[in-house]
Amino acid sequence: MSMRIGYACLTVGVPNTQLRTCILKNANEMVLQGLTQSNLTALDHMLDYNIKNEIQLLRISSDIVPFASHPEVEFAWQELFHEQLASLGEKARNAGMRLSMHPGQYTVLNSLTDDVVKRAVMDLTYHCRFLDALGMGSECKIILHVGGAYGDKKAAIKRFQDNYDLLASSIRQRLVIENDDKIYSIDEVLEIGLDCDIPVVFDNLHNAVYPSEQQKRESEWIALSSETWKADDGPQKIHYSQQAEGKRSGSHSDTISVHEFVNFAPQLPAACDVMLEVKDKNISAVKCILATAKIGKIEKLEEEWARYKYAVLERSPQNYKAISSLLKDKSSYPVLEFYDLIEKSIGTISEPGKAKNAALHVWGYFKDIATQSEKRRFESLLEQYREGSATLQSLKRHLYRLSEKYRQDYLLQSLYFYDV
DNA sequence: TGACGTCAAGATCCG
DNA sequence: CGGATCTTGACGTCA
Secondary structure: OOOEEEEEOOOOOOOOOOOOOOOHHHOOHHHHHHHHHHHHHHHHHHHHHHHHOOOOEEEEOHHHOOOOOOOOOOOOHHHHOHHHHHHHHHHHHHOOOEEEEOOOOOOOOOOOOHHHHHHHHHHHHHHHHHHHHOOOOOOOOEEEEOOOOOOOHHHHHHHHHHHHHHOOHHHHOOEEEEOOOOOOOHHHHHHHHHHHOOOEEEEHHHHHHOOOOOOOOHHHHHHHHHOOOOHHHOOEEEEEOOEOOOOOOOOEOOOOOHHHHHHHHHHOOOOEEEEEOOOOOHHHHHHHHHHOOOOOOHHHHHHHHHHHHHHHHOOOHHHHHHHHHHOOOOOOOOHHHHHHHHHHHHOOOOOHHHHHHHHHHHHOOOOOOOOHHHHHHHHHHHHHHHHOOOOHHHHHHHHHHHHHHOOOHHHHOOHHHOOO
Protein backbone atom coordinates (compact mmCIF):
# COMPACT_ATOMS: atom_id res chain seq x y z
CA MET A 1 0.00 0.00 0.00
CA SER A 2 1.46 3.26 -0.97
CA MET A 3 1.00 6.58 0.73
CA ARG A 4 -2.49 7.99 0.87
CA ILE A 5 -3.01 11.73 1.26
CA GLY A 6 -6.16 13.43 2.52
CA TYR A 7 -7.75 16.55 3.92
CA ALA A 8 -9.91 17.52 6.87
CA CYS A 9 -13.67 18.07 6.99
CA LEU A 10 -14.29 20.62 4.25
CA THR A 11 -13.69 21.21 0.60
CA VAL A 12 -12.81 24.31 -1.35
CA GLY A 13 -14.43 24.86 -4.72
CA VAL A 14 -16.43 21.64 -4.84
CA PRO A 15 -20.12 22.25 -5.56
CA ASN A 16 -22.77 20.84 -3.20
CA THR A 17 -20.41 19.95 -0.35
CA GLN A 18 -21.25 22.78 2.06
CA LEU A 19 -21.89 21.67 5.65
CA ARG A 20 -24.63 23.38 7.62
CA THR A 21 -25.42 23.76 11.29
CA CYS A 22 -27.56 25.85 13.65
CA ILE A 23 -27.31 27.42 17.08
CA LEU A 24 -28.30 25.42 20.10
CA LYS A 25 -31.58 27.23 20.76
CA ASN A 26 -32.84 26.29 17.27
CA ALA A 27 -31.77 22.67 17.55
CA ASN A 28 -35.08 20.85 17.52
CA GLU A 29 -35.75 17.46 15.95
CA MET A 30 -37.04 18.83 12.67
CA VAL A 31 -34.21 21.31 12.16
CA LEU A 32 -31.58 18.70 13.01
CA GLN A 33 -33.08 16.17 10.66
CA GLY A 34 -32.98 18.66 7.81
CA LEU A 35 -29.43 19.72 8.55
CA THR A 36 -28.20 16.15 8.90
CA GLN A 37 -29.86 15.15 5.65
CA SER A 38 -28.22 18.08 3.94
CA ASN A 39 -24.83 17.25 5.47
CA LEU A 40 -24.99 13.58 4.46
CA THR A 41 -25.77 14.63 0.90
CA ALA A 42 -22.79 16.97 1.09
CA LEU A 43 -20.64 14.09 2.32
CA ASP A 44 -21.84 12.00 -0.59
CA HIS A 45 -20.67 14.68 -3.02
CA MET A 46 -17.38 14.91 -1.14
CA LEU A 47 -16.87 11.17 -1.59
CA ASP A 48 -17.63 11.48 -5.30
CA TYR A 49 -15.11 14.28 -5.62
CA ASN A 50 -12.50 12.27 -3.72
CA ILE A 51 -13.03 9.22 -5.88
CA LYS A 52 -12.69 11.26 -9.05
CA ASN A 53 -9.51 12.85 -7.74
CA GLU A 54 -8.05 9.67 -6.23
CA ILE A 55 -8.11 11.05 -2.71
CA GLN A 56 -8.25 8.04 -0.40
CA LEU A 57 -8.12 9.68 2.99
CA LEU A 58 -10.80 11.88 4.52
CA ARG A 59 -11.54 13.30 7.94
CA ILE A 60 -15.27 13.67 8.48
CA SER A 61 -16.32 16.78 10.38
CA SER A 62 -17.58 16.25 13.92
CA ASP A 63 -20.43 18.61 12.99
CA ILE A 64 -21.78 16.23 10.35
CA VAL A 65 -24.64 15.54 12.77
CA PRO A 66 -25.05 18.88 14.57
CA PHE A 67 -25.15 18.68 18.40
CA ALA A 68 -25.06 14.90 18.19
CA SER A 69 -23.27 14.57 21.50
CA HIS A 70 -24.80 17.54 23.26
CA PRO A 71 -26.44 16.52 26.56
CA GLU A 72 -29.46 18.79 25.95
CA VAL A 73 -30.20 17.43 22.50
CA GLU A 74 -31.94 14.18 21.74
CA PHE A 75 -32.08 13.16 18.11
CA ALA A 76 -32.35 9.65 16.66
CA TRP A 77 -29.98 10.16 13.74
CA GLN A 78 -28.84 6.54 13.64
CA GLU A 79 -32.34 5.22 13.04
CA LEU A 80 -33.44 8.02 10.71
CA PHE A 81 -30.39 7.78 8.45
CA HIS A 82 -29.51 4.13 8.85
CA GLU A 83 -29.64 3.20 5.17
CA GLN A 84 -28.06 6.36 3.89
CA LEU A 85 -25.16 6.03 6.31
CA ALA A 86 -24.60 2.42 5.29
CA SER A 87 -24.49 3.29 1.62
CA LEU A 88 -22.11 6.21 2.19
CA GLY A 89 -19.78 3.83 4.00
CA GLU A 90 -20.05 1.30 1.21
CA LYS A 91 -19.11 3.94 -1.33
CA ALA A 92 -16.04 4.92 0.68
CA ARG A 93 -14.93 1.33 1.18
CA ASN A 94 -15.39 0.44 -2.48
CA ALA A 95 -13.05 3.30 -3.31
CA GLY A 96 -10.45 2.08 -0.80
CA MET A 97 -10.99 5.25 1.17
CA ARG A 98 -9.95 5.48 4.80
CA LEU A 99 -12.14 7.73 6.95
CA SER A 100 -11.41 9.33 10.30
CA MET A 101 -12.88 11.78 12.77
CA HIS A 102 -11.22 14.21 15.16
CA PRO A 103 -13.06 15.67 18.15
CA GLY A 104 -11.77 19.16 18.87
CA GLN A 105 -9.72 20.60 21.71
CA TYR A 106 -12.80 20.72 23.92
CA THR A 107 -13.20 16.98 24.23
CA VAL A 108 -11.05 16.27 27.27
CA LEU A 109 -10.88 12.74 28.60
CA ASN A 110 -8.51 13.52 31.47
CA SER A 111 -10.30 16.53 32.93
CA LEU A 112 -10.48 17.12 36.68
CA THR A 113 -14.19 17.76 36.25
CA ASP A 114 -16.27 14.58 36.20
CA ASP A 115 -18.92 16.16 34.03
CA VAL A 116 -16.34 17.17 31.41
CA VAL A 117 -15.07 13.58 31.32
CA LYS A 118 -18.61 12.28 31.06
CA ARG A 119 -19.29 14.54 28.10
CA ALA A 120 -15.99 13.56 26.50
CA VAL A 121 -17.06 9.91 26.70
CA MET A 122 -20.43 10.82 25.17
CA ASP A 123 -18.64 12.67 22.40
CA LEU A 124 -16.34 9.74 21.68
CA THR A 125 -19.37 7.49 21.70
CA TYR A 126 -21.01 9.63 19.04
CA HIS A 127 -17.92 9.64 16.83
CA CYS A 128 -17.60 5.89 17.19
CA ARG A 129 -21.26 5.31 16.39
CA PHE A 130 -20.99 7.44 13.31
CA LEU A 131 -18.11 5.42 11.89
CA ASP A 132 -19.89 2.23 12.98
CA ALA A 133 -23.03 3.33 11.16
CA LEU A 134 -20.98 3.73 8.01
CA GLY A 135 -19.80 0.17 8.58
CA MET A 136 -16.15 1.15 8.63
CA GLY A 137 -13.46 -1.12 10.04
CA SER A 138 -11.13 -0.46 12.96
CA GLU A 139 -8.56 1.22 10.68
CA CYS A 140 -10.93 4.21 10.55
CA LYS A 141 -9.76 6.13 13.57
CA ILE A 142 -10.88 8.76 16.03
CA ILE A 143 -7.98 11.09 16.78
CA LEU A 144 -7.80 12.67 20.23
CA HIS A 145 -5.41 14.87 22.15
CA VAL A 146 -4.39 13.71 25.60
CA GLY A 147 -5.90 16.79 27.28
CA GLY A 148 -4.85 19.15 30.05
CA ALA A 149 -1.97 18.97 32.57
CA TYR A 150 -3.61 20.69 35.57
CA GLY A 151 -0.28 21.42 37.20
CA ASP A 152 0.51 17.74 37.66
CA LYS A 153 1.22 16.02 34.39
CA LYS A 154 1.94 12.63 35.92
CA ALA A 155 -1.46 12.56 37.57
CA ALA A 156 -3.08 13.89 34.40
CA ILE A 157 -1.55 11.10 32.35
CA LYS A 158 -2.65 8.55 34.92
CA ARG A 159 -6.18 9.94 34.72
CA PHE A 160 -6.09 9.67 30.93
CA GLN A 161 -5.03 6.05 31.14
CA ASP A 162 -7.62 5.16 33.77
CA ASN A 163 -10.40 6.79 31.80
CA TYR A 164 -9.17 5.19 28.59
CA ASP A 165 -9.43 1.75 30.23
CA LEU A 166 -13.05 2.46 31.10
CA LEU A 167 -14.03 3.19 27.50
CA ALA A 168 -16.11 0.70 25.55
CA SER A 169 -13.95 -1.62 23.48
CA SER A 170 -15.62 -0.32 20.31
CA ILE A 171 -14.21 3.11 21.11
CA ARG A 172 -10.82 1.78 22.18
CA GLN A 173 -10.52 0.01 18.83
CA ARG A 174 -10.79 3.34 17.07
CA LEU A 175 -9.10 5.75 19.42
CA VAL A 176 -5.64 7.08 18.59
CA ILE A 177 -3.71 9.90 20.25
CA GLU A 178 -1.77 12.82 18.84
CA ASN A 179 0.94 15.15 20.13
CA ASP A 180 -0.29 18.73 20.64
CA ASP A 181 1.40 22.12 20.43
CA LYS A 182 1.25 23.09 24.12
CA ILE A 183 1.08 20.31 26.67
CA TYR A 184 1.90 16.80 25.45
CA SER A 185 4.94 16.44 23.22
CA ILE A 186 5.52 13.44 21.00
CA ASP A 187 7.67 11.49 23.48
CA GLU A 188 5.03 11.84 26.20
CA VAL A 189 2.29 10.72 23.82
CA LEU A 190 4.44 7.80 22.69
CA GLU A 191 4.93 6.74 26.29
CA ILE A 192 1.17 6.68 26.82
CA GLY A 193 0.65 4.93 23.51
CA LEU A 194 3.16 2.19 24.32
CA ASP A 195 1.80 1.80 27.85
CA CYS A 196 -1.84 1.43 26.84
CA ASP A 197 -1.50 0.03 23.31
CA ILE A 198 -2.88 3.16 21.68
CA PRO A 199 -1.65 4.06 18.20
CA VAL A 200 0.12 7.42 18.02
CA VAL A 201 -0.34 10.06 15.33
CA PHE A 202 2.75 12.21 14.84
CA ASP A 203 1.94 15.83 13.99
CA ASN A 204 4.96 17.54 12.47
CA LEU A 205 3.96 21.15 13.12
CA HIS A 206 2.89 20.50 16.70
CA ASN A 207 6.23 18.82 17.18
CA ALA A 208 8.05 21.82 15.74
CA VAL A 209 6.11 24.23 17.96
CA TYR A 210 6.29 22.10 21.10
CA PRO A 211 9.16 19.67 20.68
CA SER A 212 10.15 16.87 23.00
CA GLU A 213 13.05 17.46 25.35
CA GLN A 214 14.74 14.50 23.73
CA GLN A 215 15.89 15.83 20.41
CA LYS A 216 15.16 13.53 17.53
CA ARG A 217 14.64 14.00 13.84
CA GLU A 218 11.09 13.89 12.51
CA SER A 219 11.84 10.63 10.74
CA GLU A 220 12.85 9.06 14.06
CA TRP A 221 9.63 10.12 15.78
CA ILE A 222 7.69 8.79 12.82
CA ALA A 223 9.54 5.47 13.02
CA LEU A 224 8.87 5.23 16.77
CA SER A 225 5.20 6.08 16.24
CA SER A 226 4.90 3.39 13.58
CA GLU A 227 5.56 0.74 16.23
CA THR A 228 2.30 1.67 17.97
CA TRP A 229 0.25 0.72 14.91
CA LYS A 230 -0.93 -2.92 14.89
CA ALA A 231 -2.32 -4.88 11.97
CA ASP A 232 -5.97 -4.13 12.86
CA ASP A 233 -5.20 -0.43 13.07
CA GLY A 234 -4.35 -0.15 9.40
CA PRO A 235 -1.34 1.77 8.09
CA GLN A 236 0.28 4.39 10.30
CA LYS A 237 -1.21 7.87 10.06
CA ILE A 238 0.50 11.19 10.52
CA HIS A 239 -0.68 14.79 10.43
CA TYR A 240 1.26 17.12 8.21
CA SER A 241 1.07 20.89 8.04
CA GLN A 242 3.27 23.90 7.38
CA GLN A 243 3.67 27.12 9.34
CA ALA A 244 1.75 30.10 7.93
CA GLU A 245 4.24 32.88 7.18
CA GLY A 246 3.80 35.87 9.44
CA LYS A 247 1.16 34.26 11.63
CA ARG A 248 1.47 33.02 15.17
CA SER A 249 3.51 29.88 15.70
CA GLY A 250 1.43 26.80 14.89
CA SER A 251 -0.97 28.47 12.44
CA HIS A 252 -1.63 26.36 9.38
CA SER A 253 -0.54 27.72 6.03
CA ASP A 254 -3.02 28.68 3.32
CA THR A 255 -1.62 26.04 1.00
CA ILE A 256 1.01 23.31 1.15
CA SER A 257 4.26 24.36 -0.45
CA VAL A 258 4.91 21.59 -2.96
CA HIS A 259 8.64 22.07 -2.65
CA GLU A 260 8.62 21.53 1.12
CA PHE A 261 6.29 18.56 0.81
CA VAL A 262 8.35 16.63 -1.72
CA ASN A 263 11.36 17.14 0.53
CA PHE A 264 9.42 15.80 3.50
CA ALA A 265 7.66 12.83 1.90
CA PRO A 266 10.60 10.54 1.01
CA GLN A 267 11.48 9.97 4.68
CA LEU A 268 8.06 8.43 5.34
CA PRO A 269 7.63 4.66 5.71
CA ALA A 270 6.28 2.91 2.62
CA ALA A 271 2.85 2.42 4.20
CA CYS A 272 1.87 5.73 5.76
CA ASP A 273 -1.22 7.88 5.42
CA VAL A 274 -0.79 11.64 5.54
CA MET A 275 -3.60 13.90 6.73
CA LEU A 276 -2.96 17.45 5.60
CA GLU A 277 -4.05 20.31 7.82
CA VAL A 278 -4.20 23.34 5.61
CA LYS A 279 -6.60 26.13 4.67
CA ASP A 280 -7.08 25.12 1.06
CA LYS A 281 -7.99 21.53 2.03
CA ASN A 282 -8.61 19.31 -1.03
CA ILE A 283 -6.69 21.71 -3.26
CA SER A 284 -3.45 20.87 -1.46
CA ALA A 285 -4.38 17.19 -1.23
CA VAL A 286 -4.61 16.93 -5.01
CA LYS A 287 -1.40 18.89 -5.36
CA CYS A 288 0.54 16.59 -3.03
CA ILE A 289 -0.91 13.47 -4.63
CA LEU A 290 0.13 14.58 -8.09
CA ALA A 291 3.54 15.76 -6.86
CA THR A 292 4.33 12.33 -5.41
CA ALA A 293 2.66 10.21 -8.10
CA LYS A 294 4.70 7.18 -9.15
CA ILE A 295 3.54 7.57 -12.73
CA GLY A 296 2.64 11.13 -13.61
CA LYS A 297 0.07 11.83 -16.29
CA ILE A 298 0.08 15.27 -17.82
CA GLU A 299 -3.69 15.03 -18.29
CA LYS A 300 -3.98 15.41 -14.52
CA LEU A 301 -2.02 18.65 -14.66
CA GLU A 302 -4.24 19.85 -17.47
CA GLU A 303 -7.29 19.18 -15.30
CA GLU A 304 -5.65 21.11 -12.49
CA TRP A 305 -4.81 23.93 -14.83
CA ALA A 306 -8.47 24.19 -15.79
CA ARG A 307 -9.29 24.94 -12.16
CA TYR A 308 -6.47 27.39 -11.56
CA LYS A 309 -6.16 29.26 -14.84
CA TYR A 310 -8.40 32.27 -14.24
CA ALA A 311 -7.12 32.68 -10.67
CA VAL A 312 -3.62 32.82 -12.15
CA LEU A 313 -4.62 35.04 -15.05
CA GLU A 314 -5.99 37.74 -12.76
CA ARG A 315 -2.73 37.86 -10.81
CA SER A 316 -0.06 37.17 -13.37
CA PRO A 317 -0.71 37.02 -17.12
CA GLN A 318 2.99 36.30 -17.46
CA ASN A 319 2.80 33.12 -15.38
CA TYR A 320 -0.42 32.23 -17.19
CA LYS A 321 1.53 32.13 -20.44
CA ALA A 322 4.44 30.33 -18.83
CA ILE A 323 2.20 27.57 -17.47
CA SER A 324 0.34 27.22 -20.77
CA SER A 325 3.59 26.59 -22.60
CA LEU A 326 4.90 24.38 -19.80
CA LEU A 327 2.00 22.00 -20.50
CA LYS A 328 2.52 21.92 -24.27
CA ASP A 329 4.85 18.91 -24.25
CA LYS A 330 2.43 16.02 -23.76
CA SER A 331 5.21 13.52 -23.08
CA SER A 332 6.40 15.46 -20.03
CA TYR A 333 5.20 15.67 -16.43
CA PRO A 334 6.52 18.97 -15.08
CA VAL A 335 4.58 18.77 -11.83
CA LEU A 336 6.98 20.69 -9.59
CA GLU A 337 7.51 23.54 -12.05
CA PHE A 338 3.77 23.67 -12.59
CA TYR A 339 2.84 24.05 -8.92
CA ASP A 340 5.78 26.33 -8.29
CA LEU A 341 4.40 28.76 -10.84
CA ILE A 342 0.88 28.32 -9.43
CA GLU A 343 2.05 29.06 -5.90
CA LYS A 344 4.05 32.09 -7.01
CA SER A 345 1.00 33.42 -8.87
CA ILE A 346 -1.62 32.80 -6.18
CA GLY A 347 0.72 34.37 -3.63
CA THR A 348 0.53 37.76 -5.34
CA ILE A 349 -2.23 40.36 -5.10
CA SER A 350 -4.18 41.00 -8.27
CA GLU A 351 -4.13 44.47 -9.77
CA PRO A 352 -7.37 46.02 -11.08
CA GLY A 353 -6.30 45.99 -14.72
CA LYS A 354 -5.42 42.30 -14.59
CA ALA A 355 -8.52 41.41 -12.60
CA LYS A 356 -10.65 43.19 -15.19
CA ASN A 357 -8.96 41.28 -17.99
CA ALA A 358 -9.62 37.94 -16.25
CA ALA A 359 -13.25 38.89 -15.62
CA LEU A 360 -13.65 39.57 -19.34
CA HIS A 361 -12.21 36.14 -20.12
CA VAL A 362 -14.79 34.55 -17.82
CA TRP A 363 -17.53 36.71 -19.27
CA GLY A 364 -16.63 35.15 -22.62
CA TYR A 365 -18.56 32.05 -21.56
CA PHE A 366 -21.76 34.10 -21.31
CA LYS A 367 -21.57 36.90 -23.79
CA ASP A 368 -23.61 35.02 -26.39
CA ILE A 369 -26.10 33.40 -24.02
CA ALA A 370 -26.70 35.99 -21.29
CA THR A 371 -29.85 38.13 -21.25
CA GLN A 372 -29.66 41.86 -21.91
CA SER A 373 -30.07 42.65 -18.23
CA GLU A 374 -27.36 40.18 -17.24
CA LYS A 375 -25.09 41.85 -19.77
CA ARG A 376 -25.94 45.32 -18.46
CA ARG A 377 -25.31 44.17 -14.91
CA PHE A 378 -21.92 42.75 -15.84
CA GLU A 379 -20.89 45.88 -17.70
CA SER A 380 -22.04 48.16 -14.92
CA LEU A 381 -20.27 46.12 -12.24
CA LEU A 382 -17.12 46.12 -14.34
CA GLU A 383 -17.29 49.88 -14.77
CA GLN A 384 -18.03 50.40 -11.08
CA TYR A 385 -15.13 48.14 -10.17
CA ARG A 386 -12.86 50.14 -12.46
CA GLU A 387 -13.79 53.39 -10.75
CA GLY A 388 -13.72 51.88 -7.27
CA SER A 389 -17.40 51.89 -6.32
CA ALA A 390 -17.88 48.11 -6.60
CA THR A 391 -15.75 45.27 -5.25
CA LEU A 392 -14.15 42.54 -7.31
CA GLN A 393 -16.08 40.14 -5.10
CA SER A 394 -19.44 41.50 -6.31
CA LEU A 395 -18.31 41.22 -9.91
CA LYS A 396 -17.24 37.62 -9.34
CA ARG A 397 -20.49 36.87 -7.56
CA HIS A 398 -22.41 37.92 -10.63
CA LEU A 399 -20.24 35.72 -12.83
CA TYR A 400 -20.68 32.81 -10.41
CA ARG A 401 -24.45 33.18 -10.52
CA LEU A 402 -24.30 33.08 -14.28
CA SER A 403 -22.13 29.94 -14.12
CA GLU A 404 -24.81 28.30 -12.01
CA LYS A 405 -27.68 29.45 -14.18
CA TYR A 406 -26.07 28.39 -17.45
CA ARG A 407 -24.56 25.24 -15.94
CA GLN A 408 -20.99 26.08 -16.80
CA ASP A 409 -19.40 23.23 -14.85
CA TYR A 410 -15.99 24.19 -16.13
CA LEU A 411 -16.35 27.53 -14.34
CA LEU A 412 -18.18 26.26 -11.25
CA GLN A 413 -15.11 24.26 -10.27
CA SER A 414 -12.75 27.13 -11.03
CA LEU A 415 -10.68 28.48 -8.16
CA TYR A 416 -11.23 31.91 -9.65
CA PHE A 417 -14.29 32.12 -7.42
CA TYR A 418 -12.55 31.16 -4.21
CA ASP A 419 -9.98 33.07 -2.20
CA VAL A 420 -7.28 30.48 -1.74
C1' DT B 1 -11.80 37.35 32.61
C1' DG B 2 -10.09 36.84 28.03
C1' DA B 3 -7.31 34.33 24.60
C1' DC B 4 -7.09 30.39 22.07
C1' DG B 5 -9.33 28.06 17.03
C1' DT B 6 -12.87 27.22 13.83
C1' DC B 7 -16.57 27.67 11.00
C1' DA B 8 -21.27 28.97 9.65
C1' DA B 9 -25.36 31.12 11.64
C1' DG B 10 -27.27 35.15 13.04
C1' DA B 11 -27.46 40.13 13.28
C1' DT B 12 -27.03 44.40 11.36
C1' DC B 13 -26.32 47.73 8.01
C1' DC B 14 -26.73 49.50 3.26
C1' DG B 15 -29.02 50.85 -0.88
C1' DC C 1 -35.90 42.85 -0.52
C1' DG C 2 -30.89 41.08 -1.68
C1' DG C 3 -26.29 41.63 -0.68
C1' DA C 4 -22.23 42.81 2.06
C1' DT C 5 -20.04 42.93 6.47
C1' DC C 6 -19.70 42.38 11.37
C1' DT C 7 -20.65 39.55 15.56
C1' DT C 8 -21.84 35.42 18.00
C1' DG C 9 -21.85 30.71 19.29
C1' DA C 10 -20.02 26.17 21.13
C1' DC C 11 -16.54 24.01 23.65
C1' DG C 12 -12.35 23.57 28.11
C1' DT C 13 -7.93 25.06 29.72
C1' DC C 14 -4.65 28.19 31.14
C1' DA C 15 -2.43 32.66 32.01
